[in-house]
Amino acid sequence: MRILFDTNVIMDFIVKREPFSSNAETAIGLCMSNSSIQACISAHTVPNLYYILRKHLKPEQRRDVLLNICTMFAVVGIEADKLIAALQNENFTDFEDCLHAECAKCFAADYIVTRNTKDFTGSTIPALEPTDLINVLQMQKIANETIEGDINQTEAVEGAETQ
Numbered sequence: 001m002r003i004l005f006d007t008n009v010i011m012d013f014i015v016k017r018e019p020f021s022s023n024a025e026t027a028i029g030l031c032m033s034n035s036s037i038q039a040c041i042s043a044h045t046v047p048n049l050y051y052i053l054r055k056h057l058k059p060e061q062r063r064d065v066l067l068n069i070c071t072m073f074a075v076v077g078i079e080a081d082k083l084i085a086a087l088q089n090e091n092f093t094d095f096e097d098c099l100h101a102e103c104a105k106c107f108a109a110d111y112i113v114t115r116n117t118k119d120f121t122g123s124t125i126p127a128l129e130p131t132d133l134i135n136v137l138q139m140q141k142i143a144n145e146t147i148e149g150d151i152n153q154t155e156a157v158e159g160a161e162t163q
Contacts, residue, residue, distance in 0.1 A: 001140075002038045003031060004104040005073065006097075006114035007045045009130055014049070014065055015056050020115060023130035027113060030137045032072060037137075040074035042103040044096065076103040091122025101125060111136075 005028070011017060012024035031039040046066055053062045082102040092098035097116070101123040104112050112120055112127045120127035128136065 001036065001111075002040070002107055002109045003133070004040050004042065004076070004100060004107055004109040004112045004125070005045075006100055006112060006116070007041075007048050008115045009113050010041060010045060010069060011049060011052060012115070012130075014053065014069070020130075023134065027130035027133045027137075028072075030134065034137070038074060038107075039072075040076050040103070040107050040109070041069065042100050043075050043077045044099055046070065046075070048096075074107070076107050078103065082106065089122065092119075094119050098122070 009020075009024045009027070012020040013028050015021075016025075028039070031037045046069070049069070050062050050066060053065070057065065078099060082099065086092070086095060086098040086102050089098050089101075092101070097114075097119045100112060100114075101120060104123070104125040109125050111133060112123060112125050113130055113133050114120060114127050115129060117127040117129055
């Protein structure tokens, strides 16, 4: 699974913004702990966060936090083709969100995780709230465990039959 995290979810995660931080931490934690999930942010998330975080952190703290974020997530660049596509896309009212959608497309993301799903109705990539992603990942885990259990049971039956 491939996921793009919107700036607002990363912000919730960094500054522990209530009441959103718990869901952001859980969603990000589940992605980071599962090797079958690749998570990214858009390149413009970094300067946006650097600016927004000035109210919360000193410059050296911002750099450290954002360097850590850049090692946690793949960072999808914003080249001219994405800028042009976003500028030409009339399905979005928010240009920044349109850029996220373009980056998600480039990353071949399955989902965009945001607290503002309504802002992504023009996206070809579905937008989920962090709680919805948590539910999807939990359902996927249950499905995988069921499949693994069925495989193990089948192998045990086949092994018993050959003896």
